Every structure is written in structure tokens, then in C-alpha cells.
Amino acid sequence: GQNIDQPTEMTATEGAIVQINCTYQTSGFNGLFWYQQHAGEAPTFLSYNVLDGLEEKGRFSSFLSRSKGYSYLLLKELQMKDSASYLCAVLDSNYQLIWGAGTKLIIKP
Amino acid sequence: IAGITQAPTSQILAAGRRMTLRCTQDMRHNAMYWYRQDLGLGLRLIHYSNTAGTTGKGEVPDGYSVSRANTDDFPLTLASAVPSQTSVYFCASSGGPDTDTQYFGPGTRLTVL
Numbered sequence: 001g002q003n004i005d006q007p008t009e010m011t012a013t014e015g016a017i018v019q020i021n022c023t024y025q026t027s028g029f030n031g032l033f034w035y036q037q038h039a040g041e042a043p044t045f046l047s048y049n050v051l052d053g054l055e056e057k058g059r060f061s062s063f064l065s066r067s068k069g070y071s072y073l074l075l076k077e078l079q080m081k082d083s084a085s086y087l088c089a090v091l092d093s094n095y096q097l098i099w100g101a102g103t104k105l106i107i108k109p
Numbered sequence: 110i111a112g113i114t115q116a117p118t119s120q121i122l123a124a125g126r127r128m129t130l131r132c133t134q135d136m137r138h139n140a141m142y143w144y145r146q147d148l149g150l151g152l153r154l155i156h157y158s159n160t161a162g163t164t165g166k167g168e169v170p171d172g173y174s175v176s177r178a179n180t181d182d183f184p185l186t187l188a189s190a191v192p193s194q195t196s197v198y199f200c201a202s203s204g205g206p207d208t209d210t211q212y213f214g215p216g217t218r219l220t221v222l
Contacts, residue, residue, distance in 0.1 A: 031209060033210070044213070089152075096167070097211060099152040099153075102151065
């Protein structure tokens with residue numbers, strides 16, 4: 001079966017750095033997405049990786065290793081507004097998105 | 110309209126009633142999707158449409174139906190609601206320059222009693 005694993009919850013301090021990991025086992029791979037979802041709101045697109053390596057976008061970076069079935073989202077200079085759930089999703093061989101359950105990130109002052 | 114809209118925002122429904130959730134996008138995206146999101150679970154695909162006139166079943170299609178008469182609209186119908194359909198429903202679309210990136214509507218919170 002297809003499976004996306006990410007930690008249920010993480011806590012970090014304002015101004016610090018946090019890394020959210022995601023491992024996947026899917027039927028085929030056509031890219032990996034990270035989305036941010038604030039409580040009570042819709043998911044919003046953060047990043048897309050299809051090749052191995054690091055993609056940097058401001059305070060957020062996303063890394064992919066296809067051989068290891070592994071990705072992480074790195075958030076730097078954490079702000080209180082970064083408190084949200086972070087969803088990892090893989091585009092499978094049928095171009096359907098398979099979603100992880102999300103990681104709830106709590107930022108403390 | 111800018112992006113994707115959904116209606117209603119929330120609804121309380123008696124079991125056995127019929128309900129249609131509306132979704133409209135103005136981005137001219139070819140593909141549209143319906144997901145449900147339940148606490149502790151990832152987004153689960155209910156139905157999708159790759160282009161107007163076609164639809165397909167996702168992971169959890171039972172009890173739901175969809176239609177895609179035109180590019181902009183993708184309604185989701187619950188023919189006879191049951192309490193297990195209590196959830197938050199998100200509509201999404203994709204197909205712009207970043208072809209596979211999905212953009213989400215604000216969601217409909219549905220409670221079936």
C-alpha cells in the first residue's frame with residue numbers, strides 16, 4: 001500500500017530552526033509537495049521537489065532524496081505565525097496526490 | 110471571484126437528507142478534486158475530474174457523486190447523508206503553469222446528525 005509518514009506534533013521556539021521529516025512509500029513518484037495549513041483554514045502550497053536536493057524559498061527550504069524515500073521541510077527564524085500544520089504529499093504514478101496526516105508545529109515564545 | 114470558492118461555509122444536516130456542496134474556480138484549471146479531512150487522518154480524495162465532462166473515483170467515493178458540466182464548477186452531492194460523512198470538505202484545482210500544484214478552496218464544514 002501507499003504510505004506517507006510524518007511526526008504528529010513538534011514544538012519549537014520563536015527565532016529557532018525546525019526540521020519536519022517525511023518518509024514515503026508510494027507506487028511511483030512524480031514529485032513531493034509541502035503545504036501549510038493554519039487551524040480552520042485551507043492548505044496552502046509551500047514547495048515542490050521532483051529532483052534530489054535542496055530547494056530554498058526565503059525562510060523555508062525543502063529537501064528530497066528519492067533513493068531514500070525521504071524529504072524534510074526546514075523552517076528558519078521561526079515566527080509565531082508559523083504555528084500551523086505542515087502536510088507532506090507525494091504525486092504517485094497515476095498523478096494522484098497521496099497525503100500524510102500532517103505535522104502540527106507549535107511555536108513557543 | 111479570485112481562486113476557488115465553496116458554499117456553504119458550514120452546514121448541519123439531518124441523516125438521510127440530500128446535500129450538494131458547491132465549488133467554483135475562475136483560474137481555468139482543467140483538473141478539480143474533492144477531499145475530506147478528518148482529525149488525525151490525511152486528506153482523502155473522494156472524486157476528481159481531469160477535464161470538463163469526465164470524472165473519476167478517488168480513495169473514498171462511496172456515498173458521494175460529482176458532475177463536471179463545465180470547467181468552472183464541480184459540485185459534490187451526498188445522496189443520503191450519514192453521520193460518518195461528518196467532516197471538512199475541501200475542493201481543489203490544478204492545471205496552471207505549475208501543472209500539478211493543487212490550490213484549495215476555503216472548505217465546507219459539514220455535520221450530519
